[in-house]
Amino acid sequence: MLTVIELLIGVVVIVGVARYIIKGYSATGVLFVGGLVLLIISALMGHKVLPASETSTGYTATDIVEYIKILLMSRGGDLGMMIMMLCGFAAYMTHIGANDMVVKLASKPLQYINSPYLLMIAAYFVACLMSLAVSSATGLGVLLMATLFPVMVNVGISRGAAAAICASPAAIILSPTSGDVVLAAKAAEMPLIDFAFKTTLPISIAAIIGMAIAHFFWQRYLDKKENISHEMLDVAEITTTAPAFYALLPFTPIIGVLIFDGKWGRSCTLLPFW
Structure with a gap:
């Protein structure tokens, strides 16, 4: 029963995200809010927010903030750098x-x-x-x-x-x-x-x-x-x-x-x- 409820919550959030993106809202902001809502609901339902490799801060609310920080650091330092290099490479190929x-x-x-x-x-x-x-x-x-x-x-x-x-x-x-x-x-x-x-x-x-x-x-x-x-x-x-x-x-x-x-x-x- 709990699994069905979790799936329904996920579907509702996905539909909401799609609706607001289609209406013209910023996709980045809508996706961020949708992910944040899912994190909060997961914490309220008793699920662990942080991955097993990370130590909990001792409080659920700060665990959510810590998880967002971890994602921003990993995406910005890894994927973000690769995207910036590819964008720079593409611009340089056009320039020459x-x-x-x-x-x-x-x-x-x-x-x-x-x-x-x-x-x-x-x-x-x-x-x-x-x-x-x-x-x-x-x-x-x-x-x-x-x-x-x-x-x-x-x-x-x-x-x-x-x-x-x-x-x-x-x-x-x-x-x-x-x-x-x-x-x-x-x-x-x-x-x-x-x-x-x-x-x-x-x-x-x-x-x-x-x-x-x-x-x-x-x-x-x-x-x-x-x-x-x-x-x-x-x-x-x-x-x-x-x-x-x-x-x-x-x-x-x-x-x-x-x-x-x-x-x-x-x-x-x-x-x-x-």
């Missing part, structure tokens, strides 16, 4: 003309495909593959906006559809080293590799295909509804003095993550310099 060179080189072969929606689906699959390298939803979004977004817009995809493509891959979990997959494997008491490739991966692939089909029809419907015309940018209009190899620079974070987070490093242990 690397993003313009990516658009210029990619637009030439892609202009022979007449349907922008087929290009949009192809870009979505590429974005999902990029999620293997960046597990952070915000970091992935920033990286995609710096690399894929300009290419999609300049081959005739509407800005709204391109932004949706950059945002939606965060809903799919492909990386076996993702924190969500690791925790789920522990909860299921299954080996990580078996859980990631035999359980999660087939579901993720099915979800990717389903979302790609939904994107194709939904984005086309929205574009028609808003009377958006698709016009490809003339490559000759892109003026940049950057050399052609600069087109590789926006993708260096993906290469760096794959090399230095151990996914490839462990397979290279036989090399002499290792």
Whole structure:
């Protein structure tokens, strides 16, 4: 009975959060208040607020404040720094003309495909593959906006559809080293590799295909509804003095993550310099 009540409370809070976000309130503030309400209700129902690794302050109200402080410190020092670095990297790539060179080189072969929606689906699959390298939803979004977004817009995809493509891959979990997959494997008491490739991966692939089909029809419907015309940018209009190899620079974070987070490093242990 208690579990049912807890689920109902969670549903009510989720509905309330969604309602106020749709009404135009700040999503950050609404989510913060919703989380705070859930923390207070959890404390009133006798649940422990702080994680097992943390020592209680001795008073429930201050435990809630302590938990918020822990989250702010961990998010700001870890995820926050990564987001700031990715934002700075994206701005620098634009400043030196690397993003313009990516658009210029990619637009030439892609202009022979007449349907922008087929290009949009192809870009979505590429974005999902990029999620293997960046597990952070915000970091992935920033990286995609710096690399894929300009290419999609300049081959005739509407800005709204391109932004949706950059945002939606965060809903799919492909990386076996993702924190969500690791925790789920522990909860299921299954080996990580078996859980990631035999359980999660087939579901993720099915979800990717389903979302790609939904994107194709939904984005086309929205574009028609808003009377958006698709016009490809003339490559000759892109003026940049950057050399052609600069087109590789926006993708260096993906290469760096794959090399230095151990996914490839462990397979290279036989090399002499290792």
